Amino acid sequence: MPSITCPYCFATVERERIAFRCAGSPGRGPGCTPRLDERLAAYTGSAAAASLPPVFGPPEPPARLRIGRAPARRAVCPECGQTTARRACPECHNPLPAAYCETPGKIVALVGAKNSGKSTYIAVLLHELSHRIGAELGTSLVACDDRTIERYKRDFHRPLFGERRLLPATASAVTTPRDPLVYLLTRTRRRRLRQRDMSLTLVLFDTAGEDLRSRDVTDLHLRYLAAADAIIFLVDPVELKTGNGDPDGDPVNVIARVTELLRAGRDVPHGRRLPVPAAVALTKIDALPLDGALRRHPERSDVLDLDDREAVHEQVRALLHDWQAGELDRYLGHEYAEYGLFGVSALGGVPRDGAVGTGGIRPYRVEDPLLWLLYRFGMLDEARG
Ligand SMILES: Nc1nc2c(ncn2[C@@H]2O[C@H](COP(=O)(O)OP(=O)(O)OP(=O)(O)O)[C@@H](O)[C@H]2O)c(=O)[nH]1
Ligand SMILES: [Mg+2]
Ligand SMILES: [Zn+2]
Ligand SMILES: [Zn+2]
Structure with a gap:
């Protein structure tokens, strides 16, 4: 049934x-x-x-x-x-x-350690999807309920795009109960004379990083992870490089913890790789001195450029190895049947004094993880070069 x-x-x-x-x-x-x-x-x-x-x-x-x-x-x-x-x-x-109800969409979950840039990424990705990227991709993004519309405006759009202030640290679900922002992203694919609508459900829980640690994971959150068809992990590269202090805020620990929850939720035994595609994105890459593929602006976002995808994946992998974080790459390879490495910048510049930098918000490659997932789900074509 x-x-x-x-x-x-x-x-x-x-x-x-x-x-x-x-x-x-x-x-x-x-x-x-x-x-x-x-x-x-x-x-x-x-x-x-x-x-x-x-x-x-x-x-x-x-x-x-x-x-x-x-x-x-x-x-x-x-x-x-x-x-x-x-x-x-x-x-x-x-x-x-x-x-x-007619074509059950895919559920995409988003997680990351404290201060990894989740709230900012959510704010900017949704903004981009309803403007530039959405137009290029030919997608429509529709909020599934009124609370989602109100919360996006109040907690994300108005402070960041209206007042150009950075978003406050997200309060823990232990003190403030939270439900997800739910959007339906629909794309019409035309193939010769046929056309077909396909949809992806973006379920974005803006969690406080600390809630992903351990005992604090709520029941709703466990079910969220168990139901996810794909996952986007956000990782602060500075945290990864310097690895200071709190082991609970350590990106590798957070990814390992969530991976265990995914396994438990889907009954996948150890030794078998998880069938859920995982996109692992370094955030805030505007703060890194970069060259190579990560510096280039991708030319199109209505197809997945496989050459660009491979070049970025390899560059991020090399960065992880440079930062003594090759362990993360190996871990992902063991645990996930398919994973992709990405670099994104939601703000496009380093913020100052709690505000967006003078150049404004210039998002860079924020759509990459999503394009890859759309491609994996058969909603986007591939191209070379
Ligand atoms: N340079 C740069 N800094 C960023 C970017 N995005 C976020 N930051 C910085 O990272 C901080 C944390 O970002 P948030 O989006 O609040 O992170 P979070 O993961 O939601 O944090 P918690 O809610 O506390 O778990 C921001 O206050 C900014 O200082 C970016 O694209 N570039
Ligand atoms: Mg937050
Ligand atoms: Zn009635
Ligand atoms: Zn329900």
Whole structure:
């Protein structure tokens, strides 16, 4: 029975079980009035955004039609009789976009040690995807719920792009409960006369680095990692080079820890490599003296340039060996069936006094890990040179 994974609570939901939410009263007709949705409130940790028309189960098909029947796209609210197309997870009551229900997207997870640049990368990557890169790639990026839109504006876009301030350190989930930003990235592939939409679900948990350490990993986070179809690790090259202090903040330890969680979540025994593609990106490369492939601006972002990809991978690998971090490269080779090494800069310049540098935000190669994953998932073509 085909099923999907809820990108909010990561429950496995058979498509027949996907619930509906009443459309309420958008102006005309007697729709249901908003009321407290306790499941959603429990998930978000706040009752404020959980006053909505009710969720109800899918319509029961007649028994003789049950087998092989596509799940309903619409249902009639049993309380007010209106038809609704809004679907919701039966477990956590978060909205499930129609495109996601039809072609279950891939879940991409993003992790990194404290101060590795996660929040800044998320802010800039999403901005790029909805502007330049999105246009070049021919993708559309759509937030899957209103909270995602509000939080992106308030916590990422406004401070960084509006006020040009650096983002504050992310508070630990132990004190501030957090749910992910969920986006659907859709790309239409045209091949001769046929065209097909494919989508990728970007589930971005902006974690506090310290929460990935050990006992503090939340249950929701464990399920997130268990459900991920691909993972992006962010690594601060300065931390890797100097390796000062806190072993819990050490990038290699964080990667090893998360890798163990991935194994446990997917039941992959030691000795077998994980089938989840891992993109490992050095962040803040504007702060490194660079030459070679990493300095060149890639020419196109509507295809994966394999020559560029190989050159960058080899250059980052050489850097790791120079920094006595060859262990990380070997570790990835043992643990992952496919991994790629990257170098990115979200800001494109060194910040000063808590603010973006005078040149503004000039992102550099931030899309590379994503292009590689799109290619791996068959959503992007390859090219040479
Ligand atoms: N030079 C340079 N510095 C950066 C870049 N991105 C982030 N930084 C620096 O790294 C610091 C931490 O970045 P964050 O994005 O807050 O890192 P984080 O991983 O979210 O940190 P926690 O939330 O504490 O785990 C920033 O305050 C900047 O000083 C970049 O592209 N270039
Ligand atoms: Mg952060
Ligand atoms: Zn759910
Ligand atoms: Zn209703």
